[in-house]
Amino acid sequence: MSNELTISENSGAASGSSATEGLTGGGERAGFASLPVNPTRKAEIASIMATDIHRYYDEKLDREYAALLEAERAEINPDLVNPTRPMDAEQSRNSLCSSEAGRRLVSDWDELGGFRAHLANVQRDAADMVRPLGGNREQRVFMERFDRHVPEPARYAVYAEIASGTLYATPASPAEVKHFATTSAGKLLVAEWGSSAPERVAMLRARAKRMTDAMTEEDADEFWTWFDELPPATAMSIFRKMAG
Structure with a gap:
């Protein structure tokens, strides 16, 4: 997930689309990062080393x-590169602060115990x-689709919810x-969770409401459609992590 969390293997140089360029919109992701292939710069650093x-x-x-x-490896074969490297x-x-919504998220995390700690937790949980x-x-295809089809403010609402940790409901x-079990995923998870299903379903419902409340109606529609x-x-996979 993506442009704001992981290192993009394709900052415009690699042959395949980046894990967030398709998933979270394109360009370098604020949480998963990378550089374009640059033989000249590589030679400069090798000389300094x-x-x-x-x-x-x-x-x-x-x-x-x-x-x-890593950019060189990704250019040869993007599938060799870990798409969720933080x-x-x-x-x-810097990536998040390029937009108003991202600056709000950075400010919130700074006030809630520190940006670095919250970022690391979200990067880990997203991975x-x-x-x-x-x-x-x-993994890369999923992230690309997330970046491409989920609006930026909605992505940040998801990140904020992941950072909030577990909650009681x-x-x-x-x-x-x-009702949760009426979908294929819900039916399997209710059977998997057994007696803990009411608590886990409640947590998912509470998280879904908080994310939706943090989005505009249009962004929420796009997110839930995706x-x-x-x-x-x-x-x-997402439900398990968010209900855990």
Whole structure:
């Protein structure tokens, strides 16, 4: 998930679309990051590494060098690159701060205990949701679709909800659990959760309401349309994490 959380393997240079360029809209993601292929810059850093190792580490050129190497690998075969490798916190902050909605999210996280801590938690939880979907290609495709079809403010509402952690909600009624089980994913999860289904369904309902309340009506419609079209296995992966 995406442009704001992970390192994009395709900042315009790789042959395939980036995991968020299709999923969260395109361009570099605020949470998962990468650089375009740049042989000249790579040679410059290699020279510094060979002649001034202290500068190499003091200026954090080791990170840039690693990103350039990964960009080269991604250009050859994007499927070799981990699509959920976390973006550096400062890169993520800069990416988020390019829009008003992103600046609000950064400000909220700063006030609620620190941007870095919340970002790291969201990056970890987003990766946990995506990882069960398959190999690097399947994960990247999911993220690309998320970036492409979910409006930016809605994406940030999702990130904010993930960052909020677990919450208490009054257990769902039998009717609410039954309604949740009317979908293929819901039916399988209710059977999987057993006696804990009322608590988990209630948590999902509470999270869904909070996310919807944080979006405009138009953004919420686009988000839930995207979500309703997910394959059952994908929806289950997200539900498990959000209800855990």
